[in-house]
Amino acid sequence: MQYTTDARIIRIMCTGRVDPTMISDAFLKGADGVMVVGCHFGDCHYITGNYQGKIKVGIAARALDYVGLNPKRVFFGQCSSAEGERFVKMVTDFDKDIREIGPLGTGDRLPPPQLHEKIEVAHTALAKEKIRWVVGKFTEFTTKGNKYGERFTEHEMWRTLDTIVMDEVATYEIMRELNRGPVSVKTLSSRLKLPSAHVLKYVLALQRRGFAELAGIEGTSPLYRIARQQVDAA
Amino acid sequence: MSDQIRIGVFVCDCGSNIAGYVDVKALAEYAKTLPNVVYVKENLYTCSESGINEIKAAIREQSLNRVVVASCTPRTHEPLFRGTCEEAGLNPYLFEMVNIRDQCSWVHMQERESGTNKAKDLIRMGVAKAALLEPQESIKSEMDPNALVMGGGISGMTAALALANRGYQVYLVEKQAQLGGLLLQLDTLGPSGVDAAAFAASQAELVRNHPRIRLMTSTQVKDISGYIGHFKVTTASDGKEEQFGVGVVIVATGAQILKPHGLFGYDGERVITQLELEARFKRGTFSAGNVVMIQCAGARIEERKYCSRICCMVALKNAIQIKETHPGTGVRVLYRDIQAYGTENEEMYRRARELGVIFINYDVNVPPKVHGEKVTVTHQLLGRELDLPADLVVLSTPLIAGEDNEAISKLLRVSLDENKFFLEGHVKLKPLDFATDGVYLCGNAHYPATVREAISQALGAASRASIPLAKGVMTVEPIVSTLVDEDACRGCGLCVALCPYGALEIVRTEKGRKVRVIPVACKGCGVCAATCYQHALSINSYTDRQIAEQISACLESSG
Ligand SMILES: Cc1cc2nc3c(=O)[nH]c(=O)nc-3n(C[C@H](O)[C@H](O)[C@H](O)COP(=O)(O)OP(=O)(O)OC[C@H]3O[C@@H](n4cnc5c(N)ncnc54)[C@H](O)[C@@H]3O)c2cc1C
Ligand code: SF4
Ligand code: SF4
Numbered sequence: 097m098q099y100t101t102d103a104r105i106i107r108i109m110c111t112g113r114v115d116p117t118m119i120s121d122a123f124l125k126g127a128d129g130v131m132v133v134g135c136h137f138g139d140c141h142y143i144t145g146n147y148q149g150k151i152k153v154g155i156a157a158r159a160l161d162y163v164g165l166n167p168k169r170v171f172f173g174q175c176s177s178a179e180g181e182r183f184v185k186m187v188t189d190f191d192k193d194i195r196e197i198g199p200l201g202t203g204d205r206l207p208p209p210q211l212h213e214k215i216e217v218a219h220t221a222l223a224k225e226k227i228r229w230v231v232g233k234f235t236e237f238t239t240k241g242n243k244y245g246e247r248f249t250e251h252e253m254w255r256t257l258d259t260i261v262m263d264e265v266a267t268y269e270i271m272r273e274l275n276r277g278p279v280s281v282k283t284l285s286s287r288l289k290l291p292s293a294h295v296l297k298y299v300l301a302l303q304r305r306g307f308a309e310l311a312g313i314e315g316t317s318p319l320y321r322i323a324r325q326q327v328d329a330a
Numbered sequence: 331m332s333d334q335i336r337i338g339v340f341v342c343d344c345g346s347n348i349a350g351y352v353d354v355k356a357l358a359e360y361a362k363t364l365p366n367v368v369y370v371k372e373n374l375y376t377c378s379e380s381g382i383n384e385i386k387a388a389i390r391e392q393s394l395n396r397v398v399v400a401s402c403t404p405r406t407h408e409p410l411f412r413g414t415c416e417e418a419g420l421n422p423y424l425f426e427m428v429n430i431r432d433q434c435s436w437v438h439m440q441e442r443e444s445g446t447n448k449a450k451d452l453i454r455m456g457v458a459k460a461a462l463l464e465p466q467e468s469i470k471s472e473m474d475p476n477a478l479v480m481g482g483g484i485s486g487m488t489a490a491l492a493l494a495n496r497g498y499q500v501y502l503v504e505k506q507a508q509l510g511g512l513l514l515q516l517d518t519l520g521p522s523g524v525d526a527a528a529f530a531a532s533q534a535e536l537v538r539n540h541p542r543i544r545l546m547t548s549t550q551v552k553d554i555s556g557y558i559g560h561f562k563v564t565t566a567s568d569g570k571e572e573q574f575g576v577g578v579v580i581v582a583t584g585a586q587i588l589k590p591h592g593l594f595g596y597d598g599e600r601v602i603t604q605l606e607l608e609a610r611f612k613r614g615t616f617s618a619g620n621v622v623m624i625q626c627a628g629a630r631i632e633e634r635k636y637c638s639r640i641c642c643m644v645a646l647k648n649a650i651q652i653k654e655t656h657p658g659t660g661v662r663v664l665y666r667d668i669q670a671y672g673t674e675n676e677e678m679y680r681r682a683r684e685l686g687v688i689f690i691n692y693d694v695n696v697p698p699k700v701h702g703e704k705v706t707v708t709h710q711l712l713g714r715e716l717d718l719p720a721d722l723v724v725l726s727t728p729l730i731a732g733e734d735n736e737a738i739s740k741l742l743r744v745s746l747d748e749n750k751f752f753l754e755g756h757v758k759l760k761p762l763d764f765a766t767d768g769v770y771l772c773g774n775a776h777y778p779a780t781v782r783e784a785i786s787q788a789l790g791a792a793s794r795a796s797i798p799l800a801k802g803v804m805t806v807e808p809i810v811s812t813l814v815d816e817d818a819c820r821g822c823g824l825c826v827a828l829c830p831y832g833a834l835e836i837v838r839t840e841k842g843r844k845v846r847v848i849p850v851a852c853k854g855c856g857v858c859a860a861t862c863y864q865h866a867l868s869i870n871s872y873t874d875r876q877i878a879e880q881i882s883a884c885l886e887s888s889g
């Protein structure tokens with residue numbers, strides 16, 4: 097049983113330990129691919145930890161895909177400690193996939209510097225409450241239902257999460273831009289390649305939460321900037 | 331301890347196991363260049379007494395406050411090295427292990443250079459994590475001084491008696507009305523020739539009269555929760571439920587006989603199993619002019635690859651029995667391989683031949699055919715078909731995994747092998763323990779066994795189980811969740827709902843509702859820490875920062 101020398105293993109007790117930000121962190125530090133490998137469902141040494149692991153890896157993969165990373169770079173695999181050959185095959189196949197895609201920034205939807213900036217935004221979003229709350233409720237909502245007794249399919253949960261990812265990525269990207277200095281909705285719209293109506297919606301939401309404030313007017317357009325104190329306090 | 335971090339790195343040759351495929355000298359040289367590393371030593375066998383002494387000496391002489399061993403797997407060796415650190419006065423959790431055997435030398439045998447580079451990376455990652463390790467104190471908790479034994483066959487009865495004789499209270503749960511298991515259906519036991527049912531009855535008598543055994547027949551285990559020291563068991567009997575707590579659990583639920591429907595014309599009349607033959611012996615209804623036994627009936631085939639171990643011995647025993655009681659009856663045994671291991675089985679084989687039992691080898695690709703009063707077999711040496719007279723065909727069918735195994739494996743969170751038999755924690759190091767602490771196994775539940783083997787295993791399992799019981803207090807690894815940022819916690823309970831072990835609860839504090847970890851129940855899976863949006867929880871020895879450092883160290887190149 098032999099496999100590529102290009103994989104490095106980080107030991108964790110259970111795939112349940114995988115925080116979605118660990119995956120984005122690895123890409124920020126230059127990894128070309130991340131595999132998360134744990135027990136089979138129903139055979140988890142930590143009972144249900146691997147179900148949570150799969151959801152965490154799932155959300156990281158979706159958020160990173162959304163910002164331009166080739167989703168094949170994230171892999172969730174399962175094998176028992178008695179299945180060495182299965183593990184070898186998994187690593188070998190993944191290695192082959194990654195070689196086909198190429199190093200980070202090739203085979204992705206953005207070139208390296210832009211991709212890196214975008215992954216930073218996804219990384220922030222993955223660390224924050226909105227996404228993590230729904231991820232944490234995923235199992236409850238798909239098995240028992242929410243507090244109104246509504247049950248959701250996994251597909252519905254992922255669709256909801258996709259929408260939240262979109263909002264969160266836009267929000268944190270706008271915050272990053274506002275942090276760089278006063279800027280108009282129009283400029284933001286062209287920098288982020290988002291329709292101005294959407295940008296305006298996010299900016300106003302940030303303003304309501306006290307994270308953005310008016311910084312002046314340029315021609316007829318209002319300029320916005322980050323509201324330092326509020327952001328630091330939060 | 332001084333504030334300065336002083337890491338010692340020990341790189342193991344593992345004889346030639348590692349050194350044969352990885353440039354260990356280069357690893358040691360490389361380790362010296364890593365931040366915070368003040369001492370590096372290459373050992374022939376780090377886990378040998380001299381290796382251990384070298385670690386201890388270095389801790390004292392070099393004032394090491396972190397130890398990294400780059401060798402084999404933490405699964406087997408981490409406890410040893412942690413113990414070494416502790417004996418030298420260093421907190422055992424200031425130890426980090428790097429696996430350059432399973433992850434390098436064994437899997438990159440033809441790639442010395444890139445395998446060595448990988449090993450360097452792994453050591454760099456281990457050193458980076460080690461620098462951030464913090465001392466931990468192990469967690470202690472009292473044991474419930476009693477045991478649950480599941481299954482009242484010979485294994486379960488033996489284990490229950492052994493524990494009860496040592497002074498522990500035992501709950502013995504048997505789902506059937508009677509104790510004895512498979513032995514109730516057997517005639518005599520080879521190789522000793524004792525009466526199986528009488529033997530089972532004598533043990534059952536001891537069990538029933540033992541003051542410390544609470545016998546629960548016709549009873550099912552419905553639920554088990556908790557952990558070593560405090561398992562909470564719910565049983566059901568006749569629709570009546572009962573709850574009790576135990577410190578340890580022994581699984582002795584046996585196996586079941588494969589009913590060979592559709593195999594070799596099995597009909598339970600003229601074509602029967604060895605078990606049905608034994609029933610005829612018992613009732614005294616056996617009579618036949620010519621018997622043909624077919625070995626490996628339904629075993630060692632594509633859908634059931636394993637050897638059931640006992641069937642050859644059983645066939646020899648029963649062939650001898652026929653010859654001794656009915657010398658005129660012809661007995662032919664069709665086999666693929668005769669597994670008569672050990673001196674006594676070999677002796678039975680010799681005796682059977684002496685008595686005139688004929689052994690004919692068949693090939694799995696041309697299995698014998700049963701038709702009418704005949705069995706046709708292709709003789710391997712003669713290379714042609716033989717017609718054998720047979721008014722009785724006896725199939726040696728394998729034992730298969732117990733019907734409750736999957737349910738029990740879920741209840742106790744223990745593993746099954748690919749044939750659904752229970753899987754021990756480690757073939758050599760923990761043959762009678764499950765990976766889950768406080769749960770043990772013996773007898774046919776693990777794999778087909780003879781009575782003697784089943785008894786040895788039962789005594790062994792009872793002895794293993796009595797270790798934590800005798801200690802009275804158990805020590806839990808402190809690799810558990812910790813509330814590292816109490817102010818950040820909002821007491822929302824998101825993590826509480828996801829903990830697989832019920833190890834988290836929300837409590838009222840002066841600062842409001844906050845989460846609390848129940849350390850003895852926590853297994854350190856990390857789900858809570860990976861979930862909390864406030865990043866309030868962390869897992870000892872697997873903190874976010876430690877893992878982030880490993881990721882960083884992994885992705886900066888060794889140059
Ligand atoms: C045809 C045949 C002939 C044999 N001849 C010999 C021989 O000559 N010599 C020899 O040494 N060995 C012989 N053996 C092997 C012998 O039968 C086994 O070694 C022995 O029975 C193993 O005992 P055990 O307690 O592990 O399993 P079992 O005898 O199967 O006992 C398991 C018990 O657990 C109970 N149980 C199952 N599930 C549950 C549950 N969920 N909850 C509670 N209780 C449960 C069952 O009802 C049963 O009572 C023979 C076996 C066969 C099939
Ligand atoms: S630790 Fe985090 S998830 Fe758990 S109760 Fe506190 S805030 Fe909620
Ligand atoms: S680490 Fe796992 S077992 Fe421990 S409290 Fe967190 S979720 Fe529960």
